Structures are given as structure tokens and as C-alpha cells.
Amino acid sequence: MLDKNGIAKRIAREVQDGYYVNLGIGIPTLVANYIPEGMHVVLQSENGILGMGPFPVEGTEDADLINAGKQTVTLLPGSSIFDSAMSFGMIRSQKVNLTILGAMEVSEFGDIANWKIPGKMVKGMGGAMDLVASAKNIIVAMQHVNKAGESKLLPKCELPITGLRCVKKIVTELAVLDVLPQGGFKLLERAPGVSVEQIVKATAGKLIVEGDIPEMVL
Amino acid sequence: MLDKNGIAKRIAREVQDGYYVNLGIGIPTLVANYIPEGMHVVLQSENGILGMGPFPVEGTEDADLINAGKQTVTLLPGSSIFDSAMSFGMIRSQKVNLTILGAMEVSEFGDIANWKIPGKMVKGMGGAMDLVASAKNIIVAMQHVNKAGESKLLPKCELPITGLRCVKKIVTELAVLDVLPQGGFKLLERAPGVSVEQIVKATAGKLIVEGDIPEMVL
Amino acid sequence: MINRSVKNAEEAIAGITDNMTLLVGGFGLCGIPENCINALVQSGVKGLTCISNNAGVDDFGLGLLLQNKQIKKMISSYVGENAEFERQMLSGELEVELIPQGTLATRALAAGYGMPVIYTPAGVGTEVAAGKEVRNFNGKDYLMEYAFDADFAIVKAWKGDTTGNLVFRHTARNFNPLMAMAGKITIAEVEELVEPGQLDPDHIHTPGIYVHRIFKGQVFEKRIEQRTVIKR
Amino acid sequence: MINRSVKNAEEAIAGITDNMTLLVGGFGLCGIPENCINALVQSGVKGLTCISNNAGVDDFGLGLLLQNKQIKKMISSYVGENAEFERQMLSGELEVELIPQGTLATRALAAGYGMPVIYTPAGVGTEVAAGKEVRNFNGKDYLMEYAFDADFAIVKAWKGDTTGNLVFRHTARNFNPLMAMAGKITIAEVEELVEPGQLDPDHIHTPGIYVHRIFKGQVFEKRIEQRTVIKR
Numbered sequence: 001m002l003d004k005n006g007i008a009k010r011i012a013r014e015v016q017d018g019y020y021v022n023l024g025i026g027i028p029t030l031v032a033n034y035i036p037e038g039m040h041v042v043l044q045s046e047n048g049i050l051g052m053g054p055f056p057v058e059g060t061e062d063a064d065l066i067n068a069g070k071q072t073v074t075l076l077p078g079s080s081i082f083d084s085a086m087s088f089g090m091i092r093s094q095k096v097n098l099t100i101l102g103a104m105e106v107s108e109f110g111d112i113a114n115w116k117i118p119g120k121m122v123k124g125m126g127g128a129m130d131l132v133a134s135a136k137n138i139i140v141a142m143q144h145v146n147k148a149g150e151s152k153l154l155p156k157c158e159l160p161i162t163g164l165r166c167v168k169k170i171v172t173e174l175a176v177l178d179v180l181p182q183g184g185f186k187l188l189e190r191a192p193g194v195s196v197e198q199i200v201k202a203t204a205g206k207l208i209v210e211g212d213i214p215e216m217v218l
Numbered sequence: 219m220l221d222k223n224g225i226a227k228r229i230a231r232e233v234q235d236g237y238y239v240n241l242g243i244g245i246p247t248l249v250a251n252y253i254p255e256g257m258h259v260v261l262q263s264e265n266g267i268l269g270m271g272p273f274p275v276e277g278t279e280d281a282d283l284i285n286a287g288k289q290t291v292t293l294l295p296g297s298s299i300f301d302s303a304m305s306f307g308m309i310r311s312q313k314v315n316l317t318i319l320g321a322m323e324v325s326e327f328g329d330i331a332n333w334k335i336p337g338k339m340v341k342g343m344g345g346a347m348d349l350v351a352s353a354k355n356i357i358v359a360m361q362h363v364n365k366a367g368e369s370k371l372l373p374k375c376e377l378p379i380t381g382l383r384c385v386k387k388i389v390t391e392l393a394v395l396d397v398l399p400q401g402g403f404k405l406l407e408r409a410p411g412v413s414v415e416q417i418v419k420a421t422a423g424k425l426i427v428e429g430d431i432p433e434m435v436l
Numbered sequence: 437m438i439n440r441s442v443k444n445a446e447e448a449i450a451g452i453t454d455n456m457t458l459l460v461g462g463f464g465l466c467g468i469p470e471n472c473i474n475a476l477v478q479s480g481v482k483g484l485t486c487i488s489n490n491a492g493v494d495d496f497g498l499g500l501l502l503q504n505k506q507i508k509k510m511i512s513s514y515v516g517e518n519a520e521f522e523r524q525m526l527s528g529e530l531e532v533e534l535i536p537q538g539t540l541a542t543r544a545l546a547a548g549y550g551m552p553v554i555y556t557p558a559g560v561g562t563e564v565a566a567g568k569e570v571r572n573f574n575g576k577d578y579l580m581e582y583a584f585d586a587d588f589a590i591v592k593a594w595k596g597d598t599t600g601n602l603v604f605r606h607t608a609r610n611f612n613p614l615m616a617m618a619g620k621i622t623i624a625e626v627e628e629l630v631e632p633g634q635l636d637p638d639h640i641h642t643p644g645i646y647v648h649r650i651f652k653g654q655v656f657e658k659r660i661e662q663r664t665v666i667k668r
Numbered sequence: 669m670i671n672r673s674v675k676n677a678e679e680a681i682a683g684i685t686d687n688m689t690l691l692v693g694g695f696g697l698c699g700i701p702e703n704c705i706n707a708l709v710q711s712g713v714k715g716l717t718c719i720s721n722n723a724g725v726d727d728f729g730l731g732l733l734l735q736n737k738q739i740k741k742m743i744s745s746y747v748g749e750n751a752e753f754e755r756q757m758l759s760g761e762l763e764v765e766l767i768p769q770g771t772l773a774t775r776a777l778a779a780g781y782g783m784p785v786i787y788t789p790a791g792v793g794t795e796v797a798a799g800k801e802v803r804n805f806n807g808k809d810y811l812m813e814y815a816f817d818a819d820f821a822i823v824k825a826w827k828g829d830t831t832g833n834l835v836f837r838h839t840a841r842n843f844n845p846l847m848a849m850a851g852k853i854t855i856a857e858v859e860e861l862v863e864p865g866q867l868d869p870d871h872i873h874t875p876g877i878y879v880h881r882i883f884k885g886q887v888f889e890k891r892i893e894q895r896t897v898i899k900r
Contacts, residue, residue, distance in 0.1 A: 018670050020877050040670045042831070042877070046537065047463045048607050050875050051669065051831075058665040063466065063658035064594075064606040070464040071664040078669035078831040078864025080875040081606055083613045083641075084463070084489075085545040085781070088538030092556065092782025093849070095877045111561075121526070122534065123516035129564060130538030133557035134782060164561040236438050238645050258438045260599070260645070264769065265695045266839050268643050269437065269599075276897040281698065281890035282826075282838040288696040289896040296437035296599040296632025298643040299838055301845045301873075302695070302721075303549070303777040306770030310550025310788065311617070313645045329793075339754050340766065342746035347796065348770030351789035352550060382793035542781070549774070552805035555784055573784035605870060638837060639871050 002173045002191045007141050009034045009218050011100055011171050014139055020044055022091070022131060024101030025069045027141040031100055042078075044096050046127040048087045051079025068127065088127065092134045099135035101128065103142045103167070105157045108205035110167040110179040112140065113159035125162060132163030144172035144202045151204035153177070153185055175199045176216060177207075184208045189216035220391045220409045225359050227252045227436050229318055229389050232357055238262055240309070240349060242319030243287045245359040249318055260296075262314050264345040266305045269297025286345065306345070310352045317353035319346065321360045321385070323375045326423035328385040328397040330358065331377035343380060350381030362390035362420045369422035371395070371403055393417045394434060395425075402426045407434040437632045441598040441650050445475035448623045448649045452481055452588055455508070459544065459584060459615040460488035460498065461591035465661045467608030468497045471625045471653035472590040477504055485509040487584060489540060489611055491521050496659050502530070513537035517661070536564065539581050541614055546583035548617020548646065553580050589619025592653070593642070596626035597635050600644030613642045622646055625653040669864045673830040673882050677707035680855045680881045684713055684820050687740070691776065691816060691847040692720035692730065693823035697893045699840030700729045703857045703885035704822040709736055717741040719816060721772060721843055723753050728891050734762070745769035749893070768796065771813050773846055778815035780849020780878065785812050821851025824885070825874070828858035829867050832876030845874045854878055857885040 002010065004027050012034035015021060022044045023029050032054075035041050043052040045067040052067060053074035061072040075081075090096060105113040112132055115125040132138060145151055153170065170177045176189040184206040187199060190213050200207055220228065222245050230252035233239060240262045241247050250272075253259050261270040263285040270285060271292035279290040293299075308314060323331040330350055333343040350356060363369055371388065388395045394407040402424040405417060408431050418425055442448050449472055452458070462468030473492075476484075477500050484507045491510050492499035501507050502520050509531040515521055524530035535543075536558040546554045555578035559565050569580040591612040594605035602624055604612055616622050624642075629652040674680050681704055684690070694700030705724075708716075709732050716739050723742050724731035733739050734752050741763040747753055756762035767775075768790040778786045787810035791797050801812040823844040826837035834856055836844055848854050856874075861884040 020670075042670055044877070045607075047466075047610050050877055051869070055664045055666050058668050061660065061663055061665055062606065063660050064608040066464065066466050066607055066660075066662070069662065070466070071662040072660060073664075075606075075869055076669065076864075078829055078833065078876070079869045080833050080872040081609055081869045082872075082875055083609050084537065084541035084611050085614050086875075088541050089781030089849070090875070090877055091538065092558075093780055094782065121522050124512060124514035124534040125536055125564075126514040127537035129536035129562060130556070130558040133560060134538075161562050238438075260438055262645070263839075265698075265842050268645055269637070273896045273898050276900050279892065279895055279897055280838065281892050282840040284696065284698050284839055284892075284894070287894065288698070289894040290892060291896075293637055293838075294437065294632075296597055296601065296644070297637045298601050298640040299637045299841055300640075300643055301841050302769065302773035302843050303846050304643075306773050307549030307617070308643070308645055309770065310790075311548055312550065339758070341748035342744060342766040343768055343796075344746040345769035347768035347794060348788070348790040351792060352770075379794050542783075550788075551774075552787055552808075552810060554786070557782075576784075578784060603870075609870075638835075638841075 001194055005030055006218065007171050007173060010176065010216055011139055011141055015041055015098060019097040020095065021098045022046060022096050026102045028100040028102060046087050046091065048082050048084060049079060051076045088130050091130055094134060094136050096135060098137045099131050100139045100141055101131065103140045105152050105154055105159050106140055106167050106170055107154055107157045108185055109183050110165045111157050111161050112163050112167050113157040113161045115162050116160045128162050132166045138167050139169045139171060140167050141171055144174045151202055153203045153205045155205045174202055187213050189214055191216060219412055223248055224436065225389050225391060228394065228434055229357055229359055233259055233316060237315040238313065239316045239318065240264060240314050244320045246318040246320060264305050264309065266300050266302060267297060269294045306348050309348055312352060312354050314353060316355045316357065317349050318357045318359055319349065321358045323370050323372055323377050324358055324385050324388055325372055325375045326401050326403055328383045329375050329379050330381050330385050331375040331379045333380050334378045346380050350384040356385050357387045357389060358385050359389055362392045369420055371421045371423045373423045392420055405431050407432055409434060437599045439598050440600040440644065440648060441629065444651055444654065445471040445625065448472060448651050449475045449479060452476065454481055455483040456588060457485040457487065457586040459586045459589040459618050460486050461612035461615040462488065463607065463610035464490050465493065465497050465659050467592050467610050467612055469590040469592040469625050470656060472623060473497060473500060476501060476506065482506050483508045485511065487511040487586060489513050489537060491515045491518055493517050494520050509533065511535060513540050541611060543581055543584045544611065544614035544618040548614065551583060553582050555580055584618050586618060587620055589615045589622040591616045591622065591624050593624055593626045595628045595630060595635060596624055596650050597630050597632050598650065599632050600624065600647030600650050601635055601640045602642035602647060603635055603639060604641050609641065616642045617646045621648045624650045626650060627653065627656055669831045671830050672832040672876065672880060673861065676883055676886065677703040677857065680704060680883050681707045681711060684708065686713055687715040688820060689717040689719065689818040691818045691821040691850050692718055693844035693847040694720065695839065695842035696722050697725065697729055697891050699824050699842050699844055701822040701824040701857050702888060704855060705729060705732060708733060714738050715740045717743065719743040719818060721745050721769060723747045723750055725749050726752050741765065743767060745772050773843060775813055775816045776843065776846035776850040780846065783815060785814050787812055816850050818850060819852055821847045821854040823848045823854065823856050825856055825858045827860045827862060827867060828856055828882050829862050829864050830882065831864050832879030832882050833867055833872045834874035834879060835867055835871060836873050841873065848874045849878045853880045856882045858882060859885065859888055
């Protein structure tokens with residue numbers, strides 16, 4: 001079973017040299033910590049940065065320099081700043097290679113719900129609907145089951161959806177799964193110490209298990 | 219009867235303090251020479267300048283600094299440079315207060331033809347179709363009759379049109395005329411030494427002459 | 437050159453009256469027009485519709501107008517971190533329209549560029565699509581979204597000149613150039629107001645033609661919402 | 669940082685093959701990708717469709733490709749000042765599609781911003797409207813125009829860094845940032861190629877994400893088409 005950092009570490013292996021990557025809030029943000037040295041990756045923050053760097057050293061933080069999570073950040077050499085129309089322009093025109101974000105639910109067709117729980121205060125979708133509608137490669141980082149122990153990998157999303165048929169891959173504390181175009185979660189890897197049976201039990205949507213499922217390498 | 223500079227001088231009187239103005243090629247370009255000292259006007263060039271200045275002093279011309287007529291120009295203090303999408307964006311959103319351009323024909327409904335003569339080499343419309351379709355205030359500077367002696371103020375354009383119902387005012391070597399929304403050229407002023415009869419004779423479209431027509435003041 | 441400078445925030449907001457629609461620049465608390473917001477609080481203008489990515493926090497930014505019940509409706513993409521907002525929203529005092537962040541940005545761009553509508557895939561198949569035209573281009577569905585139509589825009593820039601040219605600093609750019617282009621009347625507050633010729637024409641983010649009133653803000657608190665740092 | 673620099677124009681244009689569609693930056697002879705054009709002449713690639721505001725002059729710019737009969741079709745707003753162009757057009761060797769300048773710019777913007785179509789009033793009621801959807805918004809008619817869909821874009825910038833960030837100088841900006849955004853593969857030639865960190869992030873006109881190959885041009889003639897000066 002993986003912790004949050006383990007999920008982030010596993011997702012980092014999906015990042016390729018030369019990628020422009022947009023990281024959502026939460027576990028996705030941690031992925032930046034596990035991108036191998038020497039791999040050239042540029043982080044996009046949808047409020048208007050390419051080439052986002054780490055948090056600033058105490059005392060150097062700048063109110064004019066924040067990320068999409070409103071956290072103070074830094075700029076790396078080669079970075080650029082642009083307005084929000086251009087930022088979503090490059091997202092919409094699929095120049096960003098990989099989008100990693102969290103989810104409350106994912107359906108076996110790749111629908112995602114991650115912005116609204118009926119009856120609770122709704123804060124808004126921010127840039128999530130734009131990202132999921134546009135990105136060609138979306139990986140979801142999330143827990144396999146919710147706090148009530150119910151699966152978040154469902155035949156159909158029950159919460160209001162954020163986008164249709166967009167999630168390509170899911171990494172949870174238990175497994176790595178592809179979402180197949182024709183529907184279904186194809187099990188690719190088990191987390192260390194996790195059995196296929198555990199994953200079957202935790203997955204409410206159609207799970208496809210073919211042959212031996214290797215344990216993931218981190 | 220006015221010469222080209224006279225037409226430009228008369229049009230300059232239509233320019234108001236605080237205006238952003240786009241000047242077409244030919245007579246319209248000359249209008250810049252007659253804007254009164256102390257009047258604050260900003261010239262827009264649709265290839266991407268606000269605050270265009272006069273031609274450069276010999277030896278200081280810069281290949282990277284031209285106007286929409288491809289002539290070398292200068293920048294005035296307070297100028298700005300932008301790309302062609304923003305340039306036509308500000309034209310389309312009617313931020314440019316006044317557009318002055320030449321024409322081959324204008325109809326009594328304000329249709330304009332100024333880009334194409336069938337059978338002759340067609341060079342293209344450049345930015346003219348965008349300008350006439352978007353500008354809220356368009357003044358045409360042209361000769362009242364063509365080289366064959368035929369009126370260019372017509373009931374209907376015979377040449378391929380550039381835009382519909384867009385011209386608000388016309389200044390020729392003979393007269394100043396408003397184009398009425400309901401159709402018709404309303405005669406406002408005669409050029410020095412020109413009689414109403416001369417203007418009637420040179421105007422093929424519906425001409426409206428009401429009361430005394432004053433001679434223009436330059 | 438045209439001079440579009442005004443004395444202060446009070447003079448700048450003249451003409452903003454009850455029930456108007458305002459476009460407001462900023463992302464979170466970054467790059468918000470603090471001085472204009474404070475002047476609006478002082479003016480007591482009511483029934484405002486504010487189009488802004490966020491709604492400030494309880495005691496800063498648009499939160500101040502909310503506290504004072506001057507806002508009737510918010511059109512935003514994300515409105516967390518604001519208890520009074522939540523209270524007014526849940527009680528029905530405040531109308532809230534949530535729209536995707538890229539849609540918000542592009543509807544402002546459309547207004548500034550004279551495009552009546554834009555098509556975006558954001559929100560297709562979701563409740564955001566309710567009542568909107570869906571159209572398929574090249575096998576993909578898009579929603580038709582209208583350009584914003586607002587009375588005033590208030591934005592904040594780093595530097596500006598008296599002709600209205602604006603330069604933004606780092607991510608304080610965000611929605612500011614877009615809201616500036618989209619306003620029928622655009623008001624810009626700047627940290628530094630200079631004479632024409634002091635800004636490089638090639639570095640101007642918002643040309644002065646889009647800015648109708650400009651002034652040097654009296655105070656810029658520039659509050660940080662999430663101070664995240666690495667220990668020395 | 670990602671390194672997108674290539675050695676020279678020859679390496680940069682690799683993969684441009686017969687019958688492809690190219691977006692080409694520049695206005696008149698100002699800000700044209702001279703080095704790429706020269707390399708394309710050398711390459712002998714044929715049947716090109718070029719989307720460019722103008723078509724160069726007889727012996728410079730795209731005129732060189734025309735002389736060499738490498739262009740099948742031009743999509744432009746204005747094509748004067750070119751005798752060979754005129755000859756090929758009148759003889760039917762060269763196909764020409766004339767479109768309004770703002771439409772040209774905005775169709776490129778649309779491609780770069782992932783918008784399938786835009787609406788513009790330019791050309792309504794004219795022969796440009798033939799076969800196009802006309803739609804009325806707020807009492808005004810607009811034409812629906814499609815985003816460009818081109819294989820490559822070739823642009824010219826003043827400065828660039830190895831990650832592909834571009835800065836343009838004066839009116840040599842023109843269509844260059846738009847064509848750069850619109851290309852599936854975008855090639856930029858620059859007068860000065862610097863290391864990441866040497867360009868101010870706030871001054872970058874085209875972020876490197878839109879630029880796939882960048883190189884320092886060998887020679888920039890930067891010819892002036894209409895030298896208009898005031899005598900000393």
C-alpha cells in the first residue's frame with residue numbers, strides 16, 4: 001500500500017523528458033519532488049507560469065508570484081509569464097503534454113467528478129473543467145476508496161461530473177490502472193504488498209485483470 | 219475645388235481631441251499633417267502600432283519599424299506595439315474612434331467598394347474589410363468622380379464591395395456629405411468655388427440638398 | 437499623447453452606480469485592484485455584479501464589498517476561503533454563477549477582441565452546459581459562450597503611463613489584461629505611474645487604448661494568501 | 669529546462685515535405701523568416717500551401733519560393749509588389765485565396781488557443797462570405813471562420829532562448845506570435861539566441877511551449893520595402 005508520496009513517486013515515472021506538465025493541488029503537487037535529476041520537464045501553472053520552481057526560501061517570497069493553488073513559488077531560468085487567456089489557450093490547444101489531478105470519482109469510461117458534492121458548500125471548478133476537457137493525457141492521483149470505504153472507481157460517476165471520457169490512467173494507494181476507451185479499468189500494477197483480490201474488492205467499476213499483475217517498481 | 223491636401227485638411231477637422239485614429243493609404247495618410255498642434259490624437263497602424271509618429275530622419279530608418287503601408291515610420295513617446303490579433307481585436311471591439319480610408323465607390327446606403335476591379339490584378343483587401351466591418355465612424359476620402367468622369371457616389375456599388383452600410387461621411391474635392399442611415403448623400407458643405415450644381419452633376423446616387431449649403435472652412 | 441490619468445481612486449470610480457456589472461482583475465489576492473475596491477466600499481454603491489476569478493477573503497479584496505453587502509451576484513470560477521461569502525450564498529442573499537476558469541478568461545478576451553462568442557470544450561456534459569448551445573467541430577463537442585458585457589473594468593498593474601499603457605509583474609498579470617480589454621470603461625490602478633516614453637513600447641502588456649482612467653494607488657498591501665516557504 | 673535549439677535552418681526545416689501547409693510570419697518584408705525561406709528554396713520542397721499575410725517581392729522572402737515554383741497555393745490578405753506572383757496567378761499555376769487581414773490573424777490565434785472557429789464581421793456581404801455560415805449576434809452579422817490547421821509554422825523573432833521563448837522587436841512582431849502558436853510544429857529563427865534565464869519572464873511574447881525548434885539565423889538582410897524618410 002502506498003502513501004501519498006508513494007503515489008506521487010509512481011506517477012513521476014509517467015513523466016517523460018521534454019514534457020510540459022500541469023500539476024493539480026494535493027498529491028499531484030508532490031509529483032514535482034520525484035522527477036529524476038537530469039530529466040527536463042517544465043511545470044505549467046494555469047494562473048500564468050511556464051517554468052514554475054519550488055517554494056521560495058523564507059524571506060524571499062513575493063506577493064506577485066504565486067501558483068494556481070495561491071502558494072508563493074519561484075521562477076526557474078527559462079520561465080515565462082502570460083495572462084489567463086493564453087494559459088488556457090495553451091491548455092486547450094493541447095500544448096501541455098500531461099495533466100495530473102485529484103478526483104472524488106472516476107467512471108470506467110474515464111468520466112471524472114472532482115468539483116462538487118451536493119449539499120456541501122461548492123467552491124467552484126477553478127480550471128479543472130478546462131483541463132479535463134482539453135488535455136490529451138490525464139492521470140488521476142487519488143485514494144482507491146473514500147473515507148466511508150466506498151470505491152471511487154465506479155461504473156458511472158454519482159457526483160456531478162467535471163468532464164466526460166477524459167481520464168487515461170489512475171494511480172491509487174493500491175494500484176495503477178488504465179482506463180480503456182471501450183470502458184473498464186485495466187489493472188496494470190499492484191502496490192507493494194497489495195493483492196489482486198484487495199484491488200478487486202476496492203473497485204466497483206468493471207475491472208479487467210489479465211495474466212500476472214506485477215508489483216510496481218518505484 | 220480641393221486638391222489632395224485640401225481633402226486631408228478638411229477631414230482633419232473631423233478629428234477630435236482624445237481620438238484613436240486609423241488612417242488608410244493615400245489621402246488619409248496626409249490627414250496626420252493637419253491635426254492641430256495641442257490636439258491629442260493617437261494614430262493606430264493595423265500592423266501593430268498605437269502612437270505612430272512621422273517618417274524617420276534619413277539614416278535612422280529601421281527595418282523593424284514600418285506602418286501598414288510598409289513605409290518606415292517612428293514611434294512617439296507613449297506608443298505601444300502588439301501583434302496583429304490584438305490590433306484587429308481593438309479594431310473589432312471599436313476602441314478605434316475613427317477610420318479614414320479611400321474608396322473606388324460608395325453607395326447611398328454607405329456600402330463601400332475599394333479592393334477589387336474585375337479583370338484587373340487583384341492585390342487583396344488587406345485590413346480594409348476588417349476596418350469597414352468594425353469601425354463605428356468611417357470617413358471616406360476620395361475623388362468625386364473617377365478618371366472616366368463617372369460618379370463614384372452611386373445608388374449601388376458596381377464593383378465588388380468591401381463592406382455594407384458602413385461609411386458615415388465622405389469628403390471629396392467637391393463636397394462634404396453625410397451618408398444617411400435611410401439612404402442618400404446629404405450635402406453638408408461645398409468646396410471653395412464649387413457650386414451645388416457641379417456637385418449635383420457629379421453625384422449619381424440620391425443627393426439630398428436642403429437649404430443653403432455653406433462653403434467649407436479649412 | 438492622450439492623457440488618461442485621474443487624481444485618485446475616488447475620481448477613478450466616478451460613474452459606477454448601483455446594479456452595474458464590474459469586471460475585476462486578480463487571481464486570489466494576487467494583482468487585485470485594492471484601491472478601487474476600497475473606494476467602492478467608501479462609495480456605498482450597491483447591487484453590484486462582479487465578474488472576477490475569485491471573491492477575496494473575509495477582510496480583504498472583494499470580501500470587503502461582500503461584508504458590506506454591496507454585491508448582488510458573483511461570477512467566478514472559485515470562491516473558497518471566505519466565510520461571509522459562504523453565509524450569504526447559503527442564505528440566498530448572494531447569487532453565485534460558477535464558470536470554468538478558462539471560460540472566464542476567454543469570455544473576457546472575446547469582449548476585448550470584438551468576438552461575440554467563443555467555443556470551448558470546458559463544461560461539455562456537465563451542469564455548466566445547461567441551456568447552452570453544444571456544437572461539434574472535428575469530432576469534438578464545444579459549448580458556445582458569450583463575450584462578457586460589463587459596464588466597468590477595474591484592474592491593477594505594476595507600472596503604467598499617463599496614456600494608459602500597462603505593464604504587469606509576474607503572476608499579478610493573470611486576468612488583469614483581459615478584464616482591462618473587456619470593460620466599456622476601464623480603470624487601472626498602478627504602483628508606479630510614469631510619463632509617456634518611459635515604458636518600452638515592446639514591453640507593454642495592455643495598450644492604453646483599452647484603459648480610460650489610470651491613477652497611482654495610494655496603498656498596496658499586496659497580502660499573501662498562502663505563504664509557502666523553504667526554511668533557510 | 670527543455671532544450672529546443674537546433675543547429676541551423678537546414679536542421680530546423682527537417683520534415684517539411686511536398687504538399688504541406690506552412691504558416692509564415694511577417695508583414696511585408698518585415699519580420700520574415702529569411703533563413704528558413706532560403707533553406708526551403710535549397711531543399712526544393714514542392715507543392716506548398718503558404719498562409720502568410722503577404723507573398724514577398726520577386727527576389728526576397730516568399731517571392732524566392734514562388735520564383736522556384738515551390739508554392740501551389742497562397743492564403744494571404746495582400747499580395748501586391750510581385751510580378752512573378754502576378755504571372756503565376758493569372759496563368760492559373762498558382763492558386764490564391766485572399767482573406768481579410770484580421771481574419772487571417774484571428775484564425776491563427778484560434779488555432780493557438782484551441783478554439784475551433786471564431787466569428788468576425790469582416791467580409792459579411794462580400795464575396796469573402798461565399799459558402800460561409802453567417803450568424804447574427806446582438807443585431808450584427810458575423811462570418812464563422814475556422815482555425816488554421818497547418819503542419820508547420822516558420823517565424824522570425826529578435827531574441828530567443830534555447831527553451832524556445834521568443835521576444836520580438838517593434839513591428840517585426842506582427843503575425844509572428846500568432847503563426848508560432850498555430851503551428852503543429854513551430855520553427856523560430858532568431859537574431860540572438862541566449863541561455864535560459866537571460867530573457868525577462870515578464871517580457872516574453874511567445875512562451876517556449878509553442879516553439880519546437882529554434883536556431884540563430886546565419887544572415888538577416890532585413891530588407892526595407894518602402895524607405896520613407898525625412899531629409900536631414
